[in-house]
Amino acid sequence: MGDTATTHHTKSANNGANDNQIGFKSRVSVIGSGSWGSVAAKLVAFNTLNLSSFHDEVKMWVFEETLQSGEKLTDAINRTNENVKYLPGIKLGKNVIADPDLDNAVEDANMLVFVTPHQFIDNICKSLVGKVRSDAEAISLIKGMEVKIEGPCLISTYISEQLGINCSVLMGANLANEIAEEKFSEATVGYRNNREIAEQWVQLFTTPYFMVTPVQDVEGVELCGTLKNVVAIAAGFxxxxxxxxxxxxxxxxxxxxxxxxFCKLLFSSVKDDTFFESCGVADVITTCFGGRNRKVAEAFARNGGKRLALKHLVHKLNPDIRQIVTLLFLIHRSFDELEAEMLQGQKLQGVTTVREVYEVLRHRGLLELFPLFATVHEICSGCLPPSAIVIYSEKKNIFPV
Ligand SMILES: NC(=O)c1ccc[n+]([C@@H]2O[C@H](COP(=O)([O-])OP(=O)(O)OC[C@H]3O[C@@H](n4cnc5c(N)ncnc54)[C@H](O)[C@@H]3O)[C@@H](O)[C@H]2O)c1
Ligand SMILES: O=P(O)(O)OC[C@H](O)CO
Structure with missing residues (x-):
């Protein structure tokens, strides 16, 4: 199980004495400003203001966009101290400074928090090569993975390889809107081998309403956060x-x-105990009841139900298969369309992840051992109806025999 958290030294309590002993103050940048990115900045900014080992200011990189009002998102965040698009109504802390210039946002930072949807990390890392401090430490809050020709690659590994820096992870049962309102929740920091670094991350994120536990199992923690989105889609169906x-x-x-x-297939080192941390069972539960992947999958299934009913109707009226396919194409609302319609710019991770997981399993000839994952992909890609999620068959064997 996880270890205990570290002790805090407050600025007021130490009167800066701690700074002199250490002689160095960490500078934190948050790369990403979606709903979780903004909450991460809020958590971190609370601590950098209160802990003497950190500079107060937290830079938050914003993927720039123009709001309907014509104002730039970055300007609106800095004017209101709220992310008016992705986390409206929540003050981030005056020491959070939004910056649309990625190079500028990471300049001088020795603690980098990566929190963008996983599909964008490739471009972000490529443009950061040679721009980050060589002694910087990173942490990824990103739930997803990269699939390269050579095989699957964890986002933390990808960041490490691209930027030449160590990367830990923070995952857990963390619906952003609830933590934004300071409702109690917990999270897991996954680290490789440097316990001291893990404790710095724990210290940076812990607040009275956010309890963080370090676990020496970076792969297990990260893969739990990644794969639970596939289960969330199944729950939505x-x-x-x-x-x-x-x-x-x-x-x-x-x-x-x-x-x-799946975790053990990729990394035999993954620990069973990790599944009992916040990143494991707790995240699966919260995401299957309150997450965006669940919500959009529910809409997909309701829409898919209508689609099937129409299919039968159309089939009776007109046997021409091409017309049916055309009609289905027009009637069917894809995950992409539903995401755009229901989430106003926020991004799903589960549909891409399950495609990636499917590719890994297909490549290794292991699809039959993962009937739930395989079925979720086949439903998302339109090969099976949503009701297939619980169809028992010898071939699929979703229910245990
Ligand atoms: N929201 C949550 O409750 C939550 C909780 C825990 C973990 N996470 C994970 O955090 C990560 C970030 O999610 P989020 O919820 O902060 O984001 P989000 O889905 O709320 O918002 C999407 C973000 O992507 C940005 N974006 C759009 N196009 C882009 C591009 N081309 N390049 C770079 N950025 C672009 C948008 O500006 C916005 O900041 C995801 O991996 C997610 O799974 C989210
Ligand atoms: O809203 P989702 O489905 O992206 O899930 C959010 C978090 O990952 C839950 O911990």
Whole structure:
């Protein structure tokens, strides 16, 4: 299980004495400013203001966009101290400074918090090569993975390889809007081998309403955060089909089992205890009840249900298969469309992740051992109807025999 957290030295309590002993103040930058990115900046900014070992200011890189009012998002954040688009109504802390210039945002920072949707990390890392301090430490809050020709690559590994710096992870049952309102939750920091660095991250993120536990299992922690989004989509299908709580509980259990098998397939070092941390079972539960992946998957299933009904109707009226396909194409609302319509710029991770997971399993000839993951992908890509999520068959074997 996780270890205990570190002690804090407050600025007021130490009167700066701690700075003199250490002789160095850490400078933190947050790379990303979506809903979780903004909450991460708020958590960190609370601590940098109060802890003597940090500079007060926290720079937050913003992927610039123009709001409907015509104002730049960065200007609006700096004017109101709120992320008016991705986290409206929440003050981030006066010491959070939004910056649309990536190079400028990371300049001088020795603690880099990466928190963008995973599909953008490739470009971000490429443009940061040679721009970050060589002694910088990174942490990834990103739930997703990169799939390269050589195979799957964790985002933390990708950041490390691209930028030549160590990268830890922070994952957990963390719905951004709830933490923004300072409702209690906990998280897990996954670290490789440097306990001292892990404690610095714990110190930087811990607040009275956010409890952080370090665990020496970076792969297990990160893969839990990544794979739970696939289970969330399955849970959304169950909700969309009004199948009830018992079915959802079954899906959660199957999902957790496949998560564990997939983690161990990729990294035999992954610890069983990690699944009992916030990054494991707790994140699966919260995401299957309150997450965006669940929400959009529910809409997809409801829409898919209508689509199937129409398919039968159209089939009776007109047997011409091409017309049916055309009609289906027009009627069907894809995950991309639903995401754009329902999330106003926020991004889903689960649909991309399950495609990536499917590729890994297909490449290794292991699809049959992961029926839930395989079925979620086949439903997302339109090969199966949402109801297939609980269809028992010898081939699929979703329910245990
Ligand atoms: N929101 C949550 O509750 C939550 C909680 C824990 C972890 N996470 C994870 O945090 C990561 C970031 O998610 P989020 O919720 O902060 O973001 P979000 O989905 O709320 O917002 C999308 C972000 O992507 C940015 N963006 C759009 N196009 C871009 C581009 N081309 N390049 C770079 N950035 C671009 C937008 O400006 C915005 O900041 C994800 O991996 C997510 O799974 C989210
Ligand atoms: O809203 P989701 O589905 O991206 O999930 C948010 C968090 O990852 C839950 O911990």
């Amino acid at each position: 169950v909700d969309g089909l009004d199948m009830g709580n018992n079915t959802k509980a079954a899906i959660i259990r199957f999902g957790l089992r496949e998560m564990r098998e």
